[in-house]
Amino acid sequence: MLVTVTGGTGFVGAHSVAAIVRAGHRVRVLARDPALLAPALAPLEVPPGAVDVAAGDVTDEAAVAAAVRGADAVLHAASVYSFDSRRHAAMRAVNELGTEIVLAAARRAVDGPIVHVSTVAALFPAAGRVIGEDSPVGRPRETYMATKAAAERVARRHQDEGAPVVITYPPALLGPHDPKLGDQVGRVRDVLRGLMPIWPLGGFPIGDVRDTAELHARLFTTPPAGPARRFAPNHYLTTREYLAALREVTGRRLPAVHLPARSMFPIGRLADLAQRVWPWHIPAEYGALYTCACATRVAPDAGTTGIDPRPFAETAGDTVRWLRDAGHLTARQAGSASPAPSPVPVH
Missing domain, CATH: 3.90.25 (UDP-galactose 4-epimerase; domain 1)
Known part of the structure; x- marks a missing residue:
């Protein structure tokens, strides 16, 4: 299976690429700066030649369409994860508009799973004491969380329309080999x-980036039947x-x-x-x-x-x-x- 991955030069994306390759799949990464891919994957022991790179940004419809063309599945992991107020405009562009563009292009191009990487924060503040797959999308008063909630609504709309979209919810993540020190x-x-x-x-849910990456790899090996929402392992x-x-x-x-x-x-x-x-x-x-x-x-x-x-x-x-x-x-x-x-x- 050929899996197109967005955000492959980031923390979650790079680890997910490595896990997907270990599971026996081929990967094509859409990267705004292709030069960042090799340094991000080198510590994760990804074999040379296992990953192709396509230059482009998730907000560029033509670049996204080219990156998903011929693929069997898509992992949309591109996101600006930051609480830095200087990055608010980038969050709105990448997290919201980028998700609209990538999921729409993926629906037109692939027959396999389309995995959207959301976050538990998209469901905050929650109405109850716990969150689960049926929890409503949150309406947070914070820019990063609000942009991820907006992206979550896009992904759920595609699910409601019958698209093979799977949503994953990583917690706050730690682990080794963070290419951009997020x-x-x-x-x-x-x-x-x-x-x-x-x-x-x-407090907050927190987990290991390697566990989230393993979840993503498994979704391409054994795709869930129908629309699905999966929470990454966490404490x-x-x-x-x-x-x-x-x-x-x-x-x-x-x-x-x-x-x-x-x-x-x-x-x-x-x-x-x-x-x-x-x-x-x-x-x-x-x-x-x-x-x-x-x-x-x-x-x-x-x-x-x-x-x-x-x-x-x-x-x-x-x-x-x-x-x-x-x-x-x-x-x-x-x-x-x-x-x-x-x-x-x-x-």
Whole structure:
């Protein structure tokens, strides 16, 4: 099977490409900058020649049509995932318009599965205490989450029309080999650099990028019958448990003060305004605070995948060791990063 992948130079996309190739499929990646593909896939041991690249952007209808032509299936993983206020316009273009273009082109070109990579955040704030495959699309008051909710509505419309669209819901993701050092892995780096001494109360679903990639590969090997929604393997962690895991794997104290998330909203709003003119990243973002305030757990039986989530301590340890080995952290900042930390409680 030939699978066209968008977003293949990003964190989820690159790991998914590697997993799809391991499952025995061929891959064609639509990349805005084809030069970024080889560095993204090299650490994941993707054999040379297993992946073709087509130059183009997901907002370019002609480029998308060319990329899906002749393919058997599509994985739409392209997305701007960031709480950085400087990227709001890019989020609206890629997350919303890009999804409209890619899913429409995929329906015209392929007969196999069309997998849209959504996010649990597209379902927040939730009406109940848990989210599942029948949860309504959220109406969040935060730009990244709102653009992903808009993309979710596009994907569900295609499902309602009978298209073979499968929606996956990754949680916040960590793991090694993040080609662009995105929001979540960058946050771990900021914590270990001592840039985040104040944390909101609350929590969020979190998982390992390798588990999400495995889910995507399985969807092309054994496509679900009919429209389907699948939640990637995850744990729900409070922010206290998240920090406890980082303390465990690094052996560092990492002192922190915890405040109610909503009480920190004004700080996040001011930081977002300042970020528009300040050239360096400010590790205090309204979107992250908003997520902790409104995130809920994934129902235990939601979108069964048959993949057990890795222990979060393993994911955290692998992330920290990669950050150290890649030069994003010093050995002192990474601490002990012991190879087999004991697990922290998860819910």
